[in-house]
Amino acid sequence: MRKYFDILKTTRLFSDIESGELETMLKCLGAEIKAVDRDEILLLAGDKPRHIGILLTGRLNILWEDYDGNRSLMAAVTSGGIFAEALCCAGVTESPVTVLAEAYSTVMLLGFSRILHTCPSSCSYHIKLIENMLSILADKNLRMQSRMEIVGLKSLRAKVLRYLKSFGYERGQNIVIPFNREELADFLCVDRSALSHELARMKKDGLIDYKKNNFVIF
Amino acid sequence: MRKYFDILKTTRLFSDIESGELETMLKCLGAEIKAVDRDEILLLAGDKPRHIGILLTGRLNILWEDYDGNRSLMAAVTSGGIFAEALCCAGVTESPVTVLAEAYSTVMLLGFSRILHTCPSSCSYHIKLIENMLSILADKNLRMQSRMEIVGLKSLRAKVLRYLKSFGYERGQNIVIPFNREELADFLCVDRSALSHELARMKKDGLIDYKKNNFVIF
DNA sequence: TTAAATCTGTGGTTATAACCACAGATTTAT
DNA sequence: ATAAATCTGTGGTTATAACCACAGATTTAA
Numbered sequence: 001m002r003k004y005f006d007i008l009k010t011t012r013l014f015s016d017i018e019s020g021e022l023e024t025m026l027k028c029l030g031a032e033i034k035a036v037d038r039d040e041i042l043l044l045a046g047d048k049p050r051h052i053g054i055l056l057t058g059r060l061n062i063l064w065e066d067y068d069g070n071r072s073l074m075a076a077v078t079s080g081g082i083f084a085e086a087l088c089c090a091g092v093t094e095s096p097v098t099v100l101a102e103a104y105s106t107v108m109l110l111g112f113s114r115i116l117h118t119c120p121s122s123c124s125y126h127i128k129l130i131e132n133m134l135s136i137l138a139d140k141n142l143r144m145q146s147r148m149e150i151v152g153l154k155s156l157r158a159k160v161l162r163y164l165k166s167f168g169y170e171r172g173q174n175i176v177i178p179f180n181r182e183e184l185a186d187f188l189c190v191d192r193s194a195l196s197h198e199l200a201r202m203k204k205d206g207l208i209d210y211k212k213n214n215f216v217i218f
Numbered sequence: 219m220r221k222y223f224d225i226l227k228t229t230r231l232f233s234d235i236e237s238g239e240l241e242t243m244l245k246c247l248g249a250e251i252k253a254v255d256r257d258e259i260l261l262l263a264g265d266k267p268r269h270i271g272i273l274l275t276g277r278l279n280i281l282w283e284d285y286d287g288n289r290s291l292m293a294a295v296t297s298g299g300i301f302a303e304a305l306c307c308a309g310v311t312e313s314p315v316t317v318l319a320e321a322y323s324t325v326m327l328l329g330f331s332r333i334l335h336t337c338p339s340s341c342s343y344h345i346k347l348i349e350n351m352l353s354i355l356a357d358k359n360l361r362m363q364s365r366m367e368i369v370g371l372k373s374l375r376a377k378v379l380r381y382l383k384s385f386g387y388e389r390g391q392n393i394v395i396p397f398n399r400e401e402l403a404d405f406l407c408v409d410r411s412a413l414s415h416e417l418a419r420m421k422k423d424g425l426i427d428y429k430k431n432n433f434v435i436f
Numbered sequence: 437t438t439a440a441a442t443c444t445g446t447g448g449t450t451a452t453a454a455c456c457a458c459a460g461a462t463t464t465a466t
Numbered sequence: 467a468t469a470a471a472t473c474t475g476t477g478g479t480t481a482t483a484a485c486c487a488c489a490g491a492t493t494t495a496a
Contacts, residue, residue, distance in 0.1 A: 064367060074367070086363075089356030096364070116349055130348060131334055137355040138307030144362045145304075146314070149282060149292070151369055152407035154484070156453065181474060189370035194453050196475050212462095212474095372454070374483065399444060412483050414445050430444095430492095 001026065001033065004056045004108065010080045011054055013132050021125050028126075029114045036101045042083075043099040049087040051109035055079055058105025063098045071098060082136065088112040089137060151189050156198045157207075159188045164208065164217050175215045219244065219251065222274045222326065228298045229272055231350050239343050246344075247332045254319045261317040267305040269327035273297055276323025281316045289316060300354065306330040307355060369407050374416045375425075377406045382426065382435050393433045 005022060008014050014022060033056070036042060043049055045065035060077040074097060077083050087095055089112070115129060150162045163184075167175050177184065185192040202208045209216045223240060226232050232240060251274070254260060261267055263283035278295040292315060295301050305313055307330070333347060364384065371377045381402075385393050395402065403410040420426045427434045 074363075086356040086359040089352040090360055091353060091356075092360070096360075116352070117345065127335065130352075134307040134334070134348075134352060134355065135309060137352065137359060138304040138309075140359055141304040141355055141362070142308055142310070142314075144359070144366065145292075148362065148366060148369070151366070154407075154409070155451090189372075191372070191454050192473095193455075193475080197453085197477095200475070373481090409484050410443095411445080411485075415447095415483085418445070 001031070004033070004106075007056050007080050008054070008108070011082065012136050013052075013054065013082055013129065015132055017125050017128055025125055025129070029110050032109050033106060034109055035106045036104070038101055038103050040101045041098060042101065042107065043095055043097070045096060045098045046094050048093050049084045049095050050111070052085045052088050052112055052115065053083045053099070054108045054110070055081045055083065056106040056108055058107075059102040060105060060107075061100050061102050063100055065096060065098055076102070085133065086137060086140070089133070147187070156188070156190055156194060157202060159190065160195070160198060160202065161207070161217070163188065164215055169217075171217050173216065175217070177213050177215060180213070219249070222251070222324075225274050225298050226272070226326070229300065230354050231270075231272065231300055231303075231347065233350055235343050235346055235350075243343055243347070247328050250327050251324060252327055253324045254322070256319055256321050258319045259316060260319065260325065261302060261313055261315070263314060263316045264312050266311050267302045267313050268329070270303045270306050270330055270333065271301045271317070272326045272328070273299045273301065274324040274326055276325075277320040278323060278325075279318050279320050281318055283314060283316055294320070303351065304355060304358070307351070365405070374406070374408055374412060375420060377408065378413070378416060378420065379425070379435070381406065382433055387435075389435050391434070393435070395431050395433060398431070 002023065005019055008022060009019060014025075017025065034042075036058075042053065042060065045063075055077050057079055059079075060081075060083065061073055062075040062077065062083065063071040064074040065071055077099075083099055084095075087097075115133065146166060150159055150166065153159045153162060164175055164177075167177075169175055179187060181196060182192050185195045188195065199208075199210060203210065206218060208218065220241070223237055226240060227237060232243075235243065252260075254276075260271065260278065263281075273295050275297055277297075278299075278301065279291055280293040280295065280301065281289040282292040283289055295317075301317055302313075305315075333351065368377055368380045368384065371380060382393055382395075385395075387393055397405060399414060400410050403413045406413065417426075417428060421428065424436060426436065
């Protein structure tokens with residue numbers, strides 16, 4: 001268990017919790033490590049989510065279960081990532097998503113009720129844990145809100161502009177975006193080549209300049 | 219204060235908390251009532267959110283502050299609604315939104331730290347309060363996720379279809395949607411008349427039938 | 437009950453984004 | 467260093483959604 005401490009310390013759920021405390025805490029929480037092979041299912045759509053998971057090594061995919069049975073990729077989880085937390089906190093009884101291992105992975109599973117209800121020995125960091133959980137959910141909320149604000153715009157140009165402005169920089173300042181073209185297109189929910197077309201047009205119109213991931217608004 | 223109990227009991231933040239407990243609880247939380255006139259500001263974009271608010275009477279607008287200074291309506295809060303909770307829980311120091319009274323309103327303000335940190339007298343329902351808060355945030359998360367899943371689709375037809383299927387009914391079953399055309403268009407982030415056009419086409423193509431808010435998928 | 441206001445559907449036009457195919461650029465692997 | 471793989475831009479076509487204007491339907495108010 002202790003060999004995963006480095007990863008766990010980078011997890012937002014355990015932020016501001018000292019490594020010394022971590023060990024006792026994990027015992028309190030009844031944390032268990034689970035290893036899964038590629039293509040193994042960690043949570044099946046329709047089942048009740050019973051654990052909040054933290055990915056230690058490997059890679060997971062969150063798949064959206066279509067009402068016709070088709071699955072589509074919703075998100076990917078990488079090392080240090082947390083999953084099923086919203087489902088647990090919302091008390092969902094039938095998961096709308098399937099969590100599938102894309103590669104051999106190790107995860108840490110935490111019972112939700114143990115996180116929420118102070119443990120008998122009432123470790124002092126328990127309140128911090130709950131605070132972190134609130135912070136994770138609230139943060140995701142704000143991020144999605146902001147993305148919806150962008151994706152909801154009617155034109156591709158408006159989406160790009162708003163996205164760039166969301167960095168809050170001054171005009172003329174260099175913006176380094178964390179996406180390549182394909183990823184940006186996915187984020188904006190538009191076609192990749194349509195995005196490239198529009199970017200070229202915006203450059204021609206003197207609205208922006210860019211090269212690779214570096215953008216400038218005029 | 220007590221005259222607002224009926225509204226407070228309908229609030230998700232206080233669900234499963236008995237009215238008897240409510241009074242002591244509100245005292246613990248240092249709840250204060252505030253009345254504002256139309257067009258008064260409850261939270262200004264750029265300011266640090268200090269309280270979680272519950273709207274008792276009246277109506278509030280959440281306005282998105284554009285990076286160019288323009289404000290656009292993001293959401294409306296109606297009686298019993300909660301606001302600024304995600305901002306507080308995420309520890310945001312500069313609110314990206316302004317909360318404005320659309321009419322004379324009364325709100326209850328709760329200090330965030332008091333919600334999170336168990337009060338000295340550690341009232342037994344405190345844990346329930348935190349649980350409710352987690353549930354509110356997690357629920358909003360899932361709802362937004364699901365909406366993003368719909369809005370992100372490339373064609374209007376796909377959006378409508380997915381939206382209708384999200385009700386999870388069998389084909390042929392009657393679906394009563396909670397929106398009129400304009401609201402549905404807003405939800406799907408499309409033009410109202412374009413939506414009407416597409417609905418007509420889908421009916422012609424034998425995919426769906428509808429009349430007012432009643433829809434059927436074939 | 438009539439008038440006013442709101443909602444919904446529809447025709448028509450135009451702008452725009454999706455889609456396809458491909459080539460040059462860039463990165464990664466060997 | 468070369469080949470392979472991936473990423474990005476671009477031309478061209480087509481489907482589609484935005485947009486405008488308006489009329490009939492429906493709801494609300496007086």
